[in-house]
Amino acid sequence: MWQEQDNKLIREFSFPDFKSALAFVNKVGVLAEQEQHHPDIELGWGRAKISLTTHDQGGVTDKDRTLSSHIDAIEI
Numbered sequence: 001m002w003q004e005q006d007n008k009l010i011r012e013f014s015f016p017d018f019k020s021a022l023a024f025v026n027k028v029g030v031l032a033e034q035e036q037h038h039p040d041i042e043l044g045w046g047r048a049k050i051s052l053t054t055h056d057q058g059g060v061t062d063k064d065r066t067l068s069s070h071i072d073a074i075e076i
Helices: 018-035 062-072
Strands: 003-005 008-014 040-044 047-052
Touching: 008 062, 018 040, 018 047, 018 062, 047 062
Parallel strands: none
Antiparallel strands: 003 008, 008 047, 040 047
16 A cells, blocks of 8 residues: 655565566566656565655655556556
8 A cells, every 4th residue: 555655655565585576676667667757666575665756846746646556557
């Protein structure tokens, strides 16, 4: 579930291993390029944390909510 904190939408995803987490992050990267809206991503063994914000607007906008819903649609 996405949470809004510090003017960002944040969600941490869990995976069984590093390879799965990396594959997910790569799919997020493809979406980000398609939408020209790039999240901050933290990648570790079995986890990926995604943070979305629209820097030039100073917080969360419809662009962030749209990208978060597209990220949610990625098969894990």
